[in-house]
Amino acid sequence: MTTTTTTAQERMLLAKTASRQVGLLSDAAKASALRAIASAIEAAAGEIVTANADDIERGRATGLSTALQDRLRLDQGRVAALAQAVRDVADLPDPVGRVLDERVLANGVGLQKVSVPFGVVGSIYEARPNVTVDITALALRSGNAVVLRGGSAAESTNRALVAVMRGALAHEGIDPEAVQTVDDFGREGARELMHARGIVDVLVPRGSAQLIETVVTESTVPVIETGAGIVHIVLDETAPLEWARDIVVNAKVQRPSVCNSVETVLVVRGAAERLVPPVVAALHSAGVTVHGDEQVSRLADGIVPATDEDWATEHLSLDISVRIVDDLDQALAHIRQYSTHHTESIITQDGMNADRFLAEVDSAVVMVNASTRFTDGGEFGFGAEVGISTQKLHARGPMGLAELTSTKWLARGAGQVRA
Amino acid sequence: MTTTTTTAQERMLLAKTASRQVGLLSDAAKASALRAIASAIEAAAGEIVTANADDIERGRATGLSTALQDRLRLDQGRVAALAQAVRDVADLPDPVGRVLDERVLANGVGLQKVSVPFGVVGSIYEARPNVTVDITALALRSGNAVVLRGGSAAESTNRALVAVMRGALAHEGIDPEAVQTVDDFGREGARELMHARGIVDVLVPRGSAQLIETVVTESTVPVIETGAGIVHIVLDETAPLEWARDIVVNAKVQRPSVCNSVETVLVVRGAAERLVPPVVAALHSAGVTVHGDEQVSRLADGIVPATDEDWATEHLSLDISVRIVDDLDQALAHIRQYSTHHTESIITQDGMNADRFLAEVDSAVVMVNASTRFTDGGEFGFGAEVGISTQKLHARGPMGLAELTSTKWLARGAGQVRA
Incomplete structure (x- = not known):
C-alpha cells in the first residue's frame, strides 16, 4: 500500500484524521493490528532485504562508514527480529484509559484524569530501519498515528517497511494513513514535520547529538529530547x-x-x-x-x-x-x-x-x-523503550508506552454551575 | 535588594546556581520563606503602590486602554491580596520528594521514581504584576528558582516587587538570586530567556494568544502552553x-x-x-x-x-x-x-x-x-493554579504545584552489573 498524496502537509493531515480512529481502538484491536504487522513483515522479508540492498549499495558508493553500513543492514535474521519486537509490543498492556486521578467536587461533579493517546507522534532519526518499525509499533500500541522521517541513507528500506505496515493495517480494517513517511520530501519533509504544530503532537528525535540539537532548536512541535550520555x-x-x-x-x-x-x-x-x-x-x-x-x-x-x-x-x-x-x-x-x-x-x-x-x-x-x-526501558521492566529522555518536561529517563500518552480530565455533572 | 549584574545571561546563571540551594530546602524552610515574602510585601505596600503609580501614569501617557490600566493597578487592598495568595501557597503540601513509582529488579537493584524541582522556571507575561508574585511563590514552593519577564508596562511595579521578594529571601538565609527579572533588558531580555536552554528548564508564557504564539514559536527552552480558550x-x-x-x-x-x-x-x-x-x-x-x-x-x-x-x-x-x-x-x-x-x-x-x-x-x-x-485549579482542589495547559506534553488542563516538578529515578544497588 503506497502513499499517493503529494505534499508532506497532506500526509500529516491524513495521519491526524487517522489518529481519531486509532485512538479509539480497543486493546485487542491494537494488539491484533501489531500482530498483523509482524506477520506482514515476515512475509515480505525478501522484498525488504532487496530494498535494503539498494540502500547498502548506495551507502557504499557514497562512502558511508562500515559501522553505519552495518547499522543499516537488514538480513533475514534481522527482519525476523524486527517482527518479533513488534509482537513483544503487542503483548504489552494497553497504556490508554488508565485512571490516574479521581476526585468528586463538593458540588457533586465527578472528575477523572485518564490517559489518552497523544494523537500523532513524529520521529526524526538516521539510518536505523529498526526505528521505523519500533516507533510505529510503539505509537500504534498507545493509540497514536505516526509520521516518520528516517533519512536518505535508509530510504529504500524504510519505503518498503512503511508499505508493508500500511498494507497490514488496511487488511485489519484500520486506516493505513495512520502510518506516514515524509522521507520522499527530503530535508523539506523534515522541516515541515518540525513545524507541524497543531497536527503533530510530539516529536521524538533519535540519533546523533547533532541531529537532536537541530530538532530541539528548530522544531515548534513539542520535542522529547533523547539520548546523549556523558x-x-x-x-x-x-x-x-x-x-x-x-x-x-x-x-x-x-x-x-x-x-x-x-x-x-x-x-x-x-x-x-x-x-x-x-x-x-x-x-x-x-x-x-x-x-x-x-x-x-x-x-x-x-x-x-x-x-x-x-x-x-x-x-x-x-x-x-x-x-x-x-x-x-x-x-x-x-x-x-x-x-x-x-x-x-x-x-x-x-x-x-x-x-x-x-x-x-x-x-x-x-x-x-x-x-x-x-538505565534502559527493558531493564526497568517497561517491556519496550521509546528512548531515554534527558529533558525534564513530560518524561525523564527510560520511556515506555505510558510516555507516549497524554491525559484528559473527564467531568461528569448533573447541571452544576459555578457560584 | 536590587540586582547588580549586567547581563540577562549572568542573571539566569545566578538563578541556576541558586536553584541548587532552593531545590534542597525542606518543606518547612520553603513555607517559611514564602511567609517571609508575604510579610515583606505587606510591609512594603507603600513603595509598591508608589512604583505602580509610575507605571499607571506612563500607561496613561502612552495610551494604554483603561481595561489594561485596571489590570495593572495595585492599591493597598490588592497588595494585601497578593500577600495572602503567597500565604495560601505556603500552606500547600510540598510537591517535591513524592515517590511516584517503585520497583525492585530481579537482581535486587531498588528503583524509585521521585518528584524533583525543575530547577529554573521562566515566565513571560504582560502587564500583570500579580503574576510576578504568584509565579514566584509557586516556583519557590516547588523548589525552583524563577526568571521573570513581565513586560515594560509594569516595569516599575515588577522591579519593586522583585526587590522586596529578594530581600525577604536574603533575610531568610536563602540565596536571593533565586528570583530574577530580565525586564531591564527589554525585548533582548525576553529573547535571551527564550533561548536559555540548559539554564532555564521550562518556560510558562501567560497572556494574550499572540504572546503565547511568539514564545511557542521562538523558544528553544521547553514551553508549557497555557490559556487560549474557544x-x-x-x-x-x-x-x-x-x-x-x-x-x-x-x-x-x-x-x-x-x-x-x-x-x-x-x-x-x-x-x-x-x-x-x-x-x-x-x-x-x-x-x-x-x-x-x-x-x-x-x-x-x-x-x-x-x-x-x-x-x-x-x-x-x-x-x-x-x-x-x-x-x-x-x-x-x-x-x-x-x-x-x-x-x-x-x-x-x-x-x-x-x-x-x-x-x-x-x-x-x-x-x-x-x-x-x-476548569480551574482552585475548583479542581489544587489550591493554586500555575495556568491551564492546552498542550499535551507534561501537563494538560489546570496545573497545580505538582506540574512545576519533574522526576528523577533513584537506583540503589550492591555492586550489580548488567549481564
Missing part, C-alpha cells in the same frame, strides 16, 4: 574494590556504543592509590584505552594523557576518561559541568555520601553501587 | 432546558473575560425549537449579545448575524456565538475545527452521546452536564 561513575573513598572494578568495566565494556555506557570515572583522592591501579588494569585487560589526568598517570602505566576535551566527549567506544578529584564536592562540580543529565553512579559504602549524591546530581537516573548500563 | 457547549437533543439555560448563562456571564468562559453554543437541530428561544432570552436578560446563524435568527429575536469569524473568536466579553447543527457528528466536527482544546461540555441525558463526547473530544477537560467555568 555518563559518570564516582569512586568514593569507601568504594569496595570489587564493586568499583566490576561496575566500571561492565559500564564501559558490555556495550560501549550506547548512551548508558560510562565515559568518565572520577576517583576521590583518598581512594586513588588503592583503586586506580587495579581498575585501570582491569580496563586495560578488557581492551579499553584509558585517558587519565597526570595523577592517574603516576598511579598506573599505559595511560593516554587526558585533554579538557575528553571530559566533554561521549566516546561511544572502548575509551574512558579517568580523573582524580579532591572530594565529593569536586566530583559533583565536575558532573555539573560535563554531565548530559542522563545517568551517574557512585560507588560508596558511606550512606551520607550516597544520599548526597542521590539528592544533588541532576540527572534522569542517579545510582548508588550499580552499573549505569541499567 | 470553549464550546453542545445542547444535545435530550438536554434538560433548565440545565441548558443555567449552564450556558453561567459559563458565559459569571466571568466572561477568562479562558474557561464559553464562546460558542452548538444546538442539535432536534432540540433547537425547544431550547433556542428560552436560552437566548436568558442570555439577553443577562446582557449578552447573541451572534447566531440564520436558523437561530428564525427562532429568536435580537440575534446578531454570526460570521465565520465568530466561530474562531475568543470573545472574552458578553458575546456568544450560537449555531444549529444537524447532529452530534456535526457538533464534533465543528469542535474539531474551532476548539483550542481547552474545555468543552455537552448537556445531555443520553448516556451514549455523553460517552461519545467524552471519548472523542480532544480537549484538556471534557464535561457532561457541568459549567465550563469549573
